[in-house]
Amino acid sequence: MCPHRQGLVCRGQIRHAQKWSPVPSISLRPDQPFDLDLTLSCGQVFRWERDARGVWSGVVGDSLIRICQQGQSLTFEGVDRKFIQTYFQLEEDLPAILGSIDRDPLVHSAICRCRGLRIVRQPGWECLASYIIATFANIPGIKRRISHLCRCFGNPFFGSGGECYTFPSPETIAFREPCRIAECRLGYRAPYLKETARLLAGDPGWEERLRELPYDAARRDLLRLKGVGKKVADCVLLFAFGKYEAFPVDVWIQRILATRYPGGESLRTYDQCSRFGRSHFGEYAGYAQEYLFCDRAILAGEGRGDQVPVSQPER
DNA sequence: CACCAGGATGTTT
DNA sequence: AAACATCATGGT
Numbered sequence: 001m002c003p004h005r006q007g008l009v010c011r012g013q014i015r016h017a018q019k020w021s022p023v024p025s026i027s028l029r030p031d032q033p034f035d036l037d038l039t040l041s042c043g044q045v046f047r048w049e050r051d052a053r054g055v056w057s058g059v060v061g062d063s064l065i066r067i068c069q070q071g072q073s074l075t076f077e078g079v080d081r082k083f084i085q086t087y088f089q090l091e092e093d094l095p096a097i098l099g100s101i102d103r104d105p106l107v108h109s110a111i112c113r114c115r116g117l118r119i120v121r122q123p124g125w126e127c128l129a130s131y132i133i134a135t136f137a138n139i140p141g142i143k144r145r146i147s148h149l150c151r152c153f154g155n156p157f158f159g160s161g162g163e164c165y166t167f168p169s170p171e172t173i174a175f176r177e178p179c180r181i182a183e184c185r186l187g188y189r190a191p192y193l194k195e196t197a198r199l200l201a202g203d204p205g206w207e208e209r210l211r212e213l214p215y216d217a218a219r220r221d222l223l224r225l226k227g228v229g230k231k232v233a234d235c236v237l238l239f240a241f242g243k244y245e246a247f248p249v250d251v252w253i254q255r256i257l258a259t260r261y262p263g264g265e266s267l268r269t270y271d272q273c274s275r276f277g278r279s280h281f282g283e284y285a286g287y288a289q290e291y292l293f294c295d296r297a298i299l300a301g302e303g304r305g306d307q308v309p310v311s312q313p314e315r
Numbered sequence: 316c317a318c319c320a321g322g323a324t325g326t327t328t
Numbered sequence: 329a330a331a332c333a334t335c336a337t338g339g340t
Contacts, residue, residue, distance in 0.1 A: 137339095
């Protein structure tokens with residue numbers, strides 16, 4: 001059932017704002033900074049939405065999560081405390097990580113501006129499929145495509161406030177008939193996604209296998225997949241498998257390296273940029289990458305700066 | 316209406 | 329190994 005036939009869902013949306021009565025909460029340790037808004041709006045995840053009052057809603061796995069931060073307090077519903085701690089990696093020692101990557105003035109200012117941003121632990125397949133879809137597209141467009149994909153292929157369920165959809169499994173994307181993938185506006189990425197879905201549907205346990213491999217071997221493994229190049233592989237290893245030495249290089253990072261780092265103009269290829277990132281920032285280079293990406297508005301006024309997306313309307 | 320986007324693939328030097 | 333064209337779609 002393709003669900004473009006819902007007229008009831010939209011009408012009820014005004015109500016869910018005052019209906020929220022969350023119970024569980026987490027008190028953050030003062031020495032472990034966390035910024036929910038930065039973490040969910042920095043572009044590493046695509047299925048979270050923030051309402052006018054600062055409450056975030058997102059589907060992870062087969063649950064709708066709603067979560068809000070007020071100072072050192074996290075209030076949420078939809079999953080248990082352990083899930084929140086794992087998803088947001090609240091047990092990672094962020095000050096130690098940030099201290100280890102704080103090796104130049106530029107990343108230092110990014111750390112100061114984005115302190116509390118954490119790299120989340122995404123479900124492997126959702127992350128992989130999302131970044132295949134994300135190639136050569138901007139973030140609003142990526143979000144819409146993923147939304148289409150979940151509405152057409154995901155399992156519908158009811159969370160607080162309306163109908164929700166899980167992220168579709170590889171089996172569903174690969175084999176469900178009739179195939180409505182054209183409706184998801186994936187363009188030339190559609191055959192990549194289908195072929196990768198088919199391969200992984202026949203390779204159960206690929207996530208467990210990847211999780212045990214070191215960065216290089218896991219990366220080689222991912223690069224066999226259609227639609228997965230170096231950038232997508234590094235994003236998946238960083239955002240879903242906790243390989244923090246991964247240093248994804250997109251056009252923004254490339255531009256930042258080229259214009260803001262001494263000798264950066266000579267970093268022409270992906271491998272040159274990525275190798276520089278790992279050797280310059282070390283074991284947690286991926287964190288440095290994400291902080292620089294989150295702070296990419298610093299490029300405003302540098303030639304192409306008029307195209308820099310101003311940080312999303314927060315608060 | 317131009318130009319670009321969390322690039323990958325295939326081909327050509 | 330590195331440079332290049334091409335790809336489909338939507339944002340700004």
